[in-house]
Amino acid sequence: MPEPTIFGKILDREIPCHSVYEDDHVLAFLDVNPLSPGHTLVIPKERVAFLHELSDDQSAAIGRVLPRIARAVLAATGATDYNLLQNNGAGAHQAVFHVHFHIIPKLGKRGLGVGWKSTSLEAGETEELVVKIRAQL
Numbered sequence: 001m002p003e004p005t006i007f008g009k010i011l012d013r014e015i016p017c018h019s020v021y022e023d024d025h026v027l028a029f030l031d032v033n034p035l036s037p038g039h040t041l042v043i044p045k046e047r048v049a050f051l052h053e054l055s056d057d058q059s060a061a062i063g064r065v066l067p068r069i070a071r072a073v074l075a076a077t078g079a080t081d082y083n084l085l086q087n088n089g090a091g092a093h094q095a096v097f098h099v100h101f102h103i104i105p106k107l108g109k110r111g112l113g114v115g116w117k118s119t120s121l122e123a124g125e126t127e128e129l130v131v132k133i134r135a136q137l
Contacts, residue, residue: 007043007098021069025061028069031102036110038077042069042101049097050088062101070103079105083112 009015010029017029020040031039042065046058054062066084074082085102087094104112121129 003097005047005096005098007041007096007100008047011043011045011047020072021065023061023065025058026065028065034104035112036077036079036105036107038073038079038103038105038107040069040073040103042066042103044099046099048099049094051086051099052088054099066101066103073103073105077105077107079107081106081111083114085112 006015010017011027017027019027019029021028021042025045026042027045028040028042031041042062044054044058044062046055048054051059070082070084074080083102083104083106085104086100102112106112
C-alpha cells in the first residue's frame with residue numbers, strides 16, 4: 001500500500017470534495033485547482049500509486065465509468081474537446097501517488113497545454129521492443 005495521500009483522506013471522508021460520481025469502486029470529483037471549469041478527477045477506491053499496480057477489477061470499473069463521466073462533463077460545460085490525462089511517477093509529472101485520471105475540458109485557451117516532442121527509433125529497435133513487450137503479456 002502506498003503512503004497516505006490526499007485522495008486517501010478524501011476516500012476516508014477526512015477531507016471534503018465536490019463529488020460528481022461515486023460507486024463501490026470509483027469516486028469522481030472536481031479538481032480544487034482546475035485547468036478549466038469541469039476539470040474532474042476520477043480515482044479508484046483501491047489505493048495504489050501507479051496504473052500498472054491496479055487490479056483488473058478496479059481497472060474495469062474505471063474503464064466502465066470514464067466515458068460516462070466524460071460525457072457528463074462535456075454536457076455540463078458545453079465543451080466539445082477535452083483531454084484525458086493519467087501520469088505515473090514523479091518523472092511523468094505525477095503529484096499525488098494514488099492512481100487518478102484527469103478529465104480536462106478544453107474551453108478556448110483554458111485547459112491542458114501539451115508539448116509533444118516526437119523522436120524515432122533506430123533500425124531494429126521496434127522489432128526488439130515488440131518481442132520484449134509480447135513476452136511480458
